Amino acid sequence: MEEVYTGLRKSIEQYISLNEEEWQQIRTCWKPFHYHKNTVITSVGQVEKYFYYVHEGLIRGFFEKNGTEHNMGFTYNGEYSGVYDSFIFQRPSDWSLETLADSSGVRISYHQLEMLYSKVPILKEWTFRFNRQVMFGLGIFIRSLLADSAEEKFERLMSQSPHIIQIVPQKHLASYLGMTPETFSRMRKKWAQ
Amino acid sequence: MEEVYTGLRKSIEQYISLNEEEWQQIRTCWKPFHYHKNTVITSVGQVEKYFYYVHEGLIRGFFEKNGTEHNMGFTYNGEYSGVYDSFIFQRPSDWSLETLADSSGVRISYHQLEMLYSKVPILKEWTFRFNRQVMFGLGIFIRSLLADSAEEKFERLMSQSPHIIQIVPQKHLASYLGMTPETFSRMRKKWAQ
DNA sequence: GTAAAAACTTGATCTATATCAAGACACCAA
C-alpha cells in the first residue's frame, strides 16, 4: 500500500513540489480501490465520482455506437484514469471505463478534490498542468486520426509503444487506431516480416 | 476599438467575474492586431508568442503532411485563437495559423499573460476553465473522427453549424472533416435534395 | 484437465471514399 502512495506522490511532484504537510493533506483524501478484470467502473449515464491513480492494472476508456465499441485510450501502471469530462463538469458521462486486468490504486472523489484545492492551493496548479498535458496529447491523437493511414497509425504505435501489444488485446488496439481487428492482424503480419 | 475590449471582457466573464481594477489590469495587456486575408500568422517551427481574441474575422489552424494540408479547426468572431500547445509550452510549433478573411482583435503575449497571473490571480482560474472547455471540445472531435462516416460528419456539421458553409471555403471544411473536397461536394448535393 | 468461449488469423469479396480528369463557375487584379 505504501508504495502506491509513493507512486502517487512522485507522480504529482512531476508537476509541482510539495512540503510534508501538503502531502499529508493530499494523501488522506486519496482512498484505495481495487477492481477485478473486466469490470465496468463507470458507465454511460453515470456521473464520474472519482479521479483514479492506477498503480497497477489496465483500464480502457470507450464508447459504443451502432453496436461497435470504440476505444479512446488506455491507462497503464502509474497513470491516471477517469471519465475526465464527466468528472470535471459533474455531468452524466457519454463514455465508459472498464478494467482489462485486475487494477488497483487510489482515487479521489470530486468533492474531496474541490475541498483539497482550498486547503492545498498548489494542487490547483497541479491540475492545471496535468490538464495542459492531456490537451497536448489529445492534439497529437487528432492529428494522427486526420492525416495517417491505417498502416501509418499501426507503425507509429509499434515504434512508440511496442510493449503495448503484449498488454492490450489486439481488438482494442485496433479500435483505438480506428481500424478493424482483421486489418490490425494483417498489419501485424506485414510488420513482422 | 472599444467594442473589441467589451467583447473580450464579456468573453472572459463567461468564466469568472472581474472587478473594475482587475479588468483594467487585464485590458492594458491585450494589444490590438490586424491581419489581411490569407496571411500566415504563425508557421511551423516558430514559437507562438500570442494568444488571440478574434473580434472579427476568420482564422484556420492547419498542418501539412505529404503535400496535403489538414485543418484542425477554425476561429470565428468572438472566439480565441493561437497555436495553443506551442504557446503553452513555448516550444516550436508543428502547425500553422492563417487568416481566411481580414481579421482583427486583441492579443496578449506569453510573458504579459504570465505576469498578469501574479497581478490578477483570478485570471489563472479563467485559463483553467477555458482549457477544460477546450479539452472537452477535443474529446468530441476525437469521438467523431473515430466513429462517424464521412456522411455522418457532414450531416453533423450541417445541422450544428449550417452557416459555416457560407463563411469557410469548402475545401477547408472537407479537410477538417477528414475527407476530400470532391466527397464534400457530393455530400452537399445529396444533402440539398 | 478438458470443454466452451473468446481472440486471432487468413482468404474472398464488397464498398465507401480517394484519385484522376475535365468542364463550369466565381472572384480578383489590371
Place this chain on the structure above:
DNA sequence: TTGGTGTCTTGATATAGATCAAGTTTTTAC
C-alpha cells in the same frame, strides 16, 4: 471588362480497408 487563377462540380476509375466466413489458437471456467 476581361483574362486568369483558384474553387467547385461531376463523372470514371482505383483502392484501402471493411465485411463476411471459416479455421486456428489462446484463455477461461468448472
